[in-house]
Amino acid sequence: MKVAIVMGSDSDFPVVEKGLKILKEFGVDAEVRVISAHRTPDKAMEFGKNVEKRGIEVIIAAAGKAAHLGGVLAAETTLPVIGLPIKSSTMDGLDSLLSIVQMPKGIPVATVAINGAENAALLAIEMLSLKYDELKTKLKTYREDMAKEVEKKDREIQKRVSSL
Template sequence: MADVLVLFASKGDEKAYKQVLEALDKNKISYDFRVASAHKTPEDVEHILKKKYRVVIAGAGLAAALPGVVAAKVLCPVIGVPCSGNLGGLDALLSIMQMPPGVPVLCTGVDNGKEAAGAAAQMLKGYDKAVLVGGENAAMGKAEEVLRKFDVPCTKGKAMDASALNLAFIPAAHLPKKEDGFAIYCPVAEKEEDAPELALALLKNSSRGLWVGLNNGTNAAIGAVEILNIGGKYTGKLIAYRKEQVEKVRAYSK
C-alpha cells in the first residue's frame, strides 16, 4: 500500500505536483498520484478517498476547495498546496490556510510542492510528543487545551525541539526564522492588526513551512494530533472529536 496520496485538481497544476512527485521519488516514498476536482468530479474524489493513506498531499488553485474537502473526509494529515493562478495564488492560499477550526489543512507556500513532499517525509518518520513554541497568546492556549483533551504529551519552549513535533506561534507579519525542527506554524495577530493587508504578509511569509489559519490554535493542535496519529494511537479520539463537531453544527438546524 502506498504511504502518500498525491491529489491535484487539474493538469494545469503540474508546476506544483511535478515537484511533489520528483521529491517523493528522490526520498523513495511510495505514493499514488491522481487528478480529480472537488467541483467538477466530486464522485471521483469520493472514490479515491476510499483507499487509506498515511498522508495526503492535495493541491488546487483559485477557490482551491480540494484540500479542505479531503481534510473533511480523512483522519490522516492533509498537506495543502495552493497553486498559482489569479492574484499570485493569494486566493488559493487563503482558501487552504483559513480552514474552519477542527478541520485543518497544513498549507505550504504557493506552488511549493517540494516543501509538501519534504513535510510528508518528516511526518512518516513519526513523532510522539509536541512542543508549543513562542510567547504566550490565546492561540497557544487553545492549542494546549486541545492537545490536553487528546492526552498528547506536550511542553512549552522558546526554541524548537528537533526531536519533537513543534507548534510555532509567530507574529503573522514576521517571516519565521530558520531553526532545526519540524513545525506547524500558526500566525497570530491582535484584533487591531487583523486587516486585509495582513494577507499579503502571509503570502510572503509562508514561503517555507506548513501553516494553519490566523490565530487558529485549534487547527494547529488537531493537525499535530493527526501527524502523531500516523501509527493509529489517537484514531478513536479523532473519530469522537469529529462526531462532536458534526453534532454541534447539526444542533443549529434543530
C-alpha cells in the same frame, strides 16, 4: 510508505512534479491523481473516504483558485492533508493560499507556500518519519547536504568579492 498527491487539474502537474521527485528521492511511493473538488465532487468524497484502504498515509492536495480540494479530502479522512496552493492567473495564487489556510475548526489542512511542492513533499516525509526511522536519517542527510551547498556558495561569493 505511500503518499497520495491529488491535483484539482492536470495543469497543476508541472508544480506537483517537483514534490514528486523529492518523494521518489526519499524512496516514498506516491499515487498521483487528478480529482476536482468542484467538477468531480462525488469522486473527491469517495477518494477521501477510501484513501486509507490503499495504504496511503499522507495526502498532498494541490489546487488553485478556490482550492477546496484539501478541505474536501480532509473532511472525509483523518489522515494528515497538506494543502499545496497553486499559483493561478488570479491574484498570483493568494486566493488559493487563503482558501486552503482558512479551514474551519476541526478539519485542519496543513498549508505550504504557493507552488511550494518541494516543502509539501518534505512535510509529508517528516510526518512519515514519525513511523519510519529510515526517513529521519535521510532527512538529516538531506539537510546536511543543503547546509554544505550554502557553505560552498558562501565561499564562492567571498572569492568573487575579494577579487573585485
